[in-house]
Amino acid sequence: MLSPHILHFDTLPSTNLEAARRAAEGAAEGLCVVAGEQTAGRGRRERHWISPLGAGLYFSIILRPQFDQSRWPLLTLMAAVAAHDALLAGCSLATDIKWPNDILVAEKKLCGILAETAETPAGRAVVIGIGINLTQSAFPPELEMIATSVETATGSTPELTSILEALVPELAAHYDVLNKPDGAAEIIRLWCARSSYCEGKRICVIDGSETLVGTTRGLERDGALRVETDDGEIQVLRAGDVSSVRPH
């Protein structure tokens, strides 16, 4: 059973970097790092995660999974399920999960998740970073169209503490599920139950110079996304930026 311990900082370059540094120094699984602001917040695909003071929850947790690394992609799906359930429990906000792990409201991104590995004396660790937009007054104009916040989605000022107090136990509980013998299948089932992207969603996927349009057909056992193209072929995706497209 994971026993989380939370360290709070006013400001950090990145909670993921701080968690990775502590993991390399031997910090135990379950150590959580929270910052009031990040000066060099990291997003997926080397993007910057804008992290102004007080406008978001900037959170990372160290995990030291003992199961085979082929199943590690399921950690990000597990974290998405936990973030989804924490938003429901912590601020009564119903959200959608876009594959693999973006949390959306009305197709706009409210929360992003970045899993990174860290080499440590006790073996390879995983740092899961979660960024939740609480308010959006400091969003640059280019984000207004594609991102949202808890404040906008609920119409009230969010309590960071309520969301954090929901997030940590949700992560602990769902990580325990994933560690069970049938945990992988259960996490995929929980993910699909919370995501409109699991089955029958018309999507476009961009991965580098490759673009694919098709309809989602569930997840593989390792969390990869099955997409049926218009010629009826099933493609299995393990990377890429997904967006929804209008059905034709």
Ligand code: BTN
């Ligand atoms: C994404 O691009 O969708 C992932 C964004 C992850 C942002 C969070 S904020 C807390 C943690 N620290 C970081 O530097 N990044 C993650």
